[in-house]
Amino acid sequence: MHSLIRRGLFLAAALLLAATSVTSQAEVPSAIQTKLARGINLSFWFTYRGNPTIDPQLFRPDDADLARLRKMGFRHVRIAFDHSWLVDSTNPSRANPQRAAELGDALQQVAAHDLMAVVVMNADNDYLKRLLSDPATLTSASAFWWSLSKQLSSRLPSDKLVFEVLNEPGNDDAAASLKVMQNLAGAVRDAAPAYTIAVAGHKYSSIDELLALQPFQDQNLVYTFHFYEPFNFTHQGATWGWPMWAKFHGFPYPSSVAGLAPVLPTLDASARADAAWYGQQNWNRDKLAVLLDRVAEWKNRNKVPVWCGEFGAVKTYAPPGSREAWLRDARELMEARGIAWSHFDFTQHMGLVDGPQGARQWNRGAVEALGLQAPADGR
Template structure:
C-alpha cells in the first residue's frame, strides 16, 4: 500500500480517532499469550534509529548486525525494544505523514529482528521541545496521531500482529497527567484503527515510573500492555550520569545494597555537598526488600485491573558502579520481576548501561551482568 493511499485512509479515520481518544476503544481481544510470553525477557536496542546524524554515535558500536541479533536470541532474549526519533521519521514537509524511504529502512530492520526470533517493540522518542507542543497543542497532537496511523498501517502490512508491537510514546516527561493521558489515548487510538489486531503499549506521565503507572486509569482496550521504567534508587543506578540531575556526575562507587556502614569508607572521598547525599543513600538502606515493596505495588495494580504490565527499561550505569553491586541490583530486580510474572527489557544492549562493549564483529560481553539477568552468557 502506498503512502498516498495510506494517507487517504488516515483522513477518513480521523473522526474515529477522536472518538477513541474521548471515550476509549471498544473492548476487544486480550493480549495474546504468544506476545506475553515473548515479553518476558528482552533488550533495548537504543541508538539504532535514534540520534541519526550525530557524529558521536558510531554505527559499528551501537547498532546490531546479524551476528548480534543471533547472539541475543541464543543468550535467551525473546524481544527487542527499538526506539525511533520522531524527527528522523516524519516527513519534513508535512508532519501528518511519514518519510517513505525511512519507513522502508525501519521496516526492513524490524523484519530482520523478527527473523531471528525476537519480537520487535517499536517505540517513539521525541525531544523536549516537540513533547511540549505535543502535550499542549491539539493540532500537533492530531497531526502526530495521523503520523502514527500512517506508520502503523505501513508496518502492519509488513509484520503481522504476532511479530510486532507498537509503543506509542516513550516517557512523556510531563507532570501533567491529564495531558499525557490525552496524548496516549489519541496516539493509541490512531494505531488501533490502523492495526486492529496488533498489541499496543502505553505508559503513565512523567518518566513512566511505578508511581505514574499506578496512577493510570486503564483504557477500554484489552489488547494493551501497560509499561513502566524501574531505576530505583537513582543515586545508585545513575551514578556518574552526565544527564538529568547534575549531582549524579559527582557520585561514584556507591554500593548496593546500601547502609551507613557500607557508605562510610566512601564519604571522605566526596565533596561536602555530595557527601550529604551519599550519607542519605546509606541511611535509606536500599536492598532487595525495598525493591520488592515497590514492585508489589505494580503487581497489585495489575491484578486489580486485570491487565498486562511490562517493565520496558531497567539497568545500571556501569562506568562508576562497582561491578559486583551492579550485578547484585540486576539480579535482585530481575528475580523480583520474574517472581511477580512481570516481563522486562534490560536497558541497554550497548552504550552506558549496555551488556556489550566493542564494535560489530568484536563484541565483549559483560558475562556477570548477563548471568545476573538469568541468561546464558556467551563464550
C-alpha cells in the same frame, strides 16, 4: 486520509473507559506476553541519527548480535526512534516513506532471528510540550502514528510487532499525558486493528505514574513502566538528569551507613551529604520488593499485563558486583510477580556489551544476573 484520522481520534476517546466495561477488543495474545517476558533495548539504532558520536559499528546491532541475543534467551527487542528523524519534513501528518521503509527492514531483520520488536517513539522536550498543549500537534502526531503503523503492520504479522506510542511524556500533567496516549493509541488501533499496543503513565513512566493510570477499554494493551530505583545508585556518574549524579561513583548496593563510609572521602564535598543519605536509606532487595508489590497489586486488581520497558544501572561508575546484585534482585522480583521486562541497554552507559560489531565483549556478570546464558567466549 482525513476521515481515517478522524475515525482514529474518535476511537481514541473510547479507549479511556474502564477495563471492566464490555468490549469487543481481543486480549493481549499469550504469544505476545511470552515474548515480552525477557527483552533488551536497542536504543541507539534509530535515535541520534546524524550525531557523529554515535558510531554505527559500536551502537547498532548486526545479524550476529541479533542471533546472539536470541541464543542467550532474549525474546524481544525494544527499538526507539526519534520522531524528528522519522517524520516527513514536508508533511508532519505522515512518516517519511523511505525512513519508515528502513525501519521496516530492520524489524524484518529482527523477526528473522525469532525476536519480537517493540517500536517506541521518542520526542525532544520542545515537541513533547507542544504535543501535550497544542491540539494541532496532537492531531498531526496521531496521523503520523496512523501512517507509520499502517506501513509497518504491512511488513510484519501481529505476533512479531508491538507499538509503544510514546516514551516518557515528560510532563507533570497526568490528564494531558493521558489524552495524548488515548489519541496516539487510537490512531494505531484504527490503522492496525490486530496489533498489541503499549501505553505508559505521565512524566517519566515511573511506578507512581503507572498506578495513576485508569486502564483503557481496549484489552489488547500492555501497560509499561520504567524502574531505576534507587536513582542515586542506578544513575551514579550519569551526565544527564540531576547534575549531582555526575559527582557520584562507587556507591554499593545494598546500601548501608557502613558501606558508604569508605566512599564518602573519595567524593566531591558537595556530593557527600547525598551519598550519606543513600547509605542511611538501606536500599536492598526487600525495599525493591515493596515497590514492585505495588505494581503487582495494580496489575492483579486490573487484570492487565504489565511490562517494565526499561531497567538498568550505569556500568562505568557502579561497582560491578553491586550492579549485578541490583540487576539480579530487580529481575527476580519482577519475574516472581509476573512482570515482563526489557533491560536497558544493549550498548552505551547501561549496556551489556562493549566493542564494535564482530568483536563484542559481553559483560558476563550482568548477563548472568539477568538469568541468561553468557557467551562462553565472551563474544
